[in-house]
Amino acid sequence: MSFSLGPRLDLRQSQSLVMTPQLRQAIKLLQSSNLEVVAFVEEELERNPLLEREENDAPAEPPPDERHLGDTPAPREETPLDLHDTQNLYEATEAPAGGRAGGSGFEEDDRGIDELARERPRSLRDELAEQARLAFGDPGERLIAGQMIAMIDAAGRLPVTDAAIAAALGCAEAMVAGVRRRMQRFEPVGLFCRDLAECLAVQLAEKNRLDPAMQALLDNLDLLARRDLPALLRLCGVDIADLTDMIAEIRRLDPKPGASFDDTPAATLVPDVLMRRAPDGSWLLELNPETLPRVLVNRGFHATAHVAARTREEKAFLAEKLQSANWLVKSLEQRASTILKVSAEIVRRQDGFFQHGIAHLRPLILRDVAEAVEMHESTVSRVTANKYIATPRGTFELKFFFTTAIAGTSGETFSAEAIRHRIRGMVDAERPDDILSDDAIVEVLRQEGVDIARRTVAKYRDALRIPSSVQRKREKAAPVF
Template identity: 55%
Template sequence: MGLAPRLDLRQTQGLVMTPQLQQAIKLLQMSNLDLNAFVEQEMERNPLLERDERADFEAPPERAEVRPDAEAAVVVDRGAGEEAAGPSPLDHDYNTDRDEAGAGDMAAAGDAGGLDALGLAVGAWGGGGGARDFTADERGLEETLAGPTSLRDHLSAQMAVDLTDPVDRLVGGHLLGLLDPCGYLTASVEEVAATLGAPPERVAAVLARMQALDPPGLFARSLKECLALQLADRNRLDPAMQALLDHLELLGRRDMPALLKVCGVDAEDLRDMIAEIRALDPKPALRFDGEPIHTVVPDVVMRPNPEGGWLVELNSETLPRVLVNRRYLARVKPAAAADKAVRAFLGDRLQTANWLVKALDQRATTILKVAGEIVRQQDAFLAHGIQHLRPLILRDVAGAIGMHESTVSRVTNNKYIATPRGLFELKYFFTQAINSSAGGEAHSAEAVRARIKALIDAEPPRRVLSDDRIVALLRAEGIDIARRTVAKYREAMRIPSSVQRRREKMALAGA
């Protein structure tokens, strides 16, 4: 066989990931809040984009009508009324013109009325309605409200009253700087004394006074000391409670017989003592400097349809709507005709703006299709509860709406839906299947976990259910499950074993 260079022609098919296609895929993964931030950045970079202020008044909601008995969810009321089963939104020539005066009209109006606008501004500062010397505080009430008090400020105000000696204040300030985010002291008395060059006795005395500050439990060096400080503040640190704190490992193991022995109390008193321990705060500093709680904003909202089924709508309050301001483009285009660079810039910005408008519409349609199909598949759960949650995988939804599994995965990523049964992430509805022992329809793993928890919550103290007994009960209900699976689900829900549950319930019942 000879070796010689030659030319061959081959014809192959391949998918080219253009930058716009890559960006469209990223848009699917964004929540509405992330999408709003992205649109704001695009509007800053693109002068041809502007927000559609008329959307809240004129545009109908984008929603999907879901009927459980239908073969698939039907998307309706998509702005202009087109059905989801029609052509892809990217195949349409959308009218993105802005009818009202845009940025260009405002610029033109500024040439004729600029002095009037300037005079109005001067009148606002120089008229009788405002202060000319800037001495009055004209801020609104929302600008004068106090912010949240930090733990350092809260303790410093108390130290200024309780610690009058300058040396004690110096030691107290150093101890304050050694607190960790939970409120525990990260150094011993000897280490603090060596650092400050002070007697350990004086440091210990200042520490005792600092531990008496509000909230109780701060400046502790262990969980036991933290709980003891809070009980002492409530005047509940008696010998029995001290013995319970000395044996917290027994409480962690739920060894109630041993706790009854070391504390020297009966079952009723022990039950009250444990309730008091659980009511304490093991991390007292987090109430001041903890991370703010971020409210989850749903991307999709669903509600019952008066005509039957469900209505699934995109959350219009967080959904961005943008338009291409062609009036502004028409005003600046003649001036840019002579400059090749400016003309190329405007052409690129116009192409990007048109793509963004169409990509947002394509994203809305895709989310509605996926969310509507999920609601249709999980209609029994939404109507009757978690026991009726059916197993579902990405392939089931993708096959029903004619999309790829990766697209469904991107749509359900970091998206939440508000339902009559609460707020759920779209991925919550995708669960593994557990076979039926009677050969019927499979059961959802989430529904099985809920059933296991319900059985354990209802067990009597003298007849605690073992994992084998739970398996037998579930198989009697038609759920084919292994013992190790029951143990795995129980441990995931942080439910102790039957031995620990029996020991705890028998002790608390007075046996």
């Protein structure tokens, strides 16, 4: 047997899946919310001269024909679902020849810089810096105050010791402690404290209500959280009536005095899909027109520019931009159609929830919807990610309607979310002399046909932040909590 060593040239054929940048972007668009898509389209309008925003303030006419997703006649309480065609949901048409390319210009703003500055909401640090300038005349104290303002968190806490601040600034610890005490009385009172107990103590001291009994209560907030009344009565040396008043006074305080000055206001939840009743009582779905970008491909501008192009590079640039614009229009249309198709199937399957409430939420998984709409599970997952639907029962994330199944004693299945809702209802209906243990809840659910384990009930109870039966007994024995 002999072996030969040497270079060889072999030809092999194999297949591989390569994702183009456009395909990656299409997938990203599919899983983005409407607001994120608007931001992306705005960037494309700046980059691509062949794209144009449609400026049309007139409300879109409803599509002439609607797709019925249910064919069983029913009264108003149990009606089929209709789906708007995507024709008027995304207007992606061509602009007439000679139209203007690019986005709209900036509107003129006659306001002065002082007026604009007054409109900007003042932050927590702005307020504190102004108070510090008025409170401290000594340069060293102002330096310490500035350092504390820079270190304060969004809740108004400063969990750093005076010794650490003094070491960092090279000053006396007593000087830092004095500045902190004065700044704790800044508005709102209770800032710059190390923990919750100190924050509440400062606010009570400002009201001249920090007596030894109240201080003992603040020193044992962990017992208050556990509703351990006997221990609190013993430590504070008061009767139940005084303890009730003390707890009520604490509850009127602000545990996070800096939170009202949060520099980042809470984002408004904007639904991506709107759901409403039609005149005949059926359901209608449409994408939210307030957040939909309407874009045009300006072929007139492309034709003019193509004639004026002199070099190969210029023509290649125009061809690339035209291809990109056409791709964006097609992707937006496909995204609209896919979102509506998936949303319609979810609404159809969860019709009981929309008609009767959360107790009628059905078990649903991605595979169920994917098979019904003939899509891959990953596509359904992307479509339902970061998407919200506004319904007559409120605004919900599309993911909300996917819940695991709990087996029933007779072979049927129940939604895990519906079971959690039932557990919450049973706990809310408890009497102070009849607190349900986890075993008792299991027994009630099994009598209702739900085959559930005790550990599952405990897990759902913890997820709902419902205390144990022992803690609930203490809580309902003392209504002040």
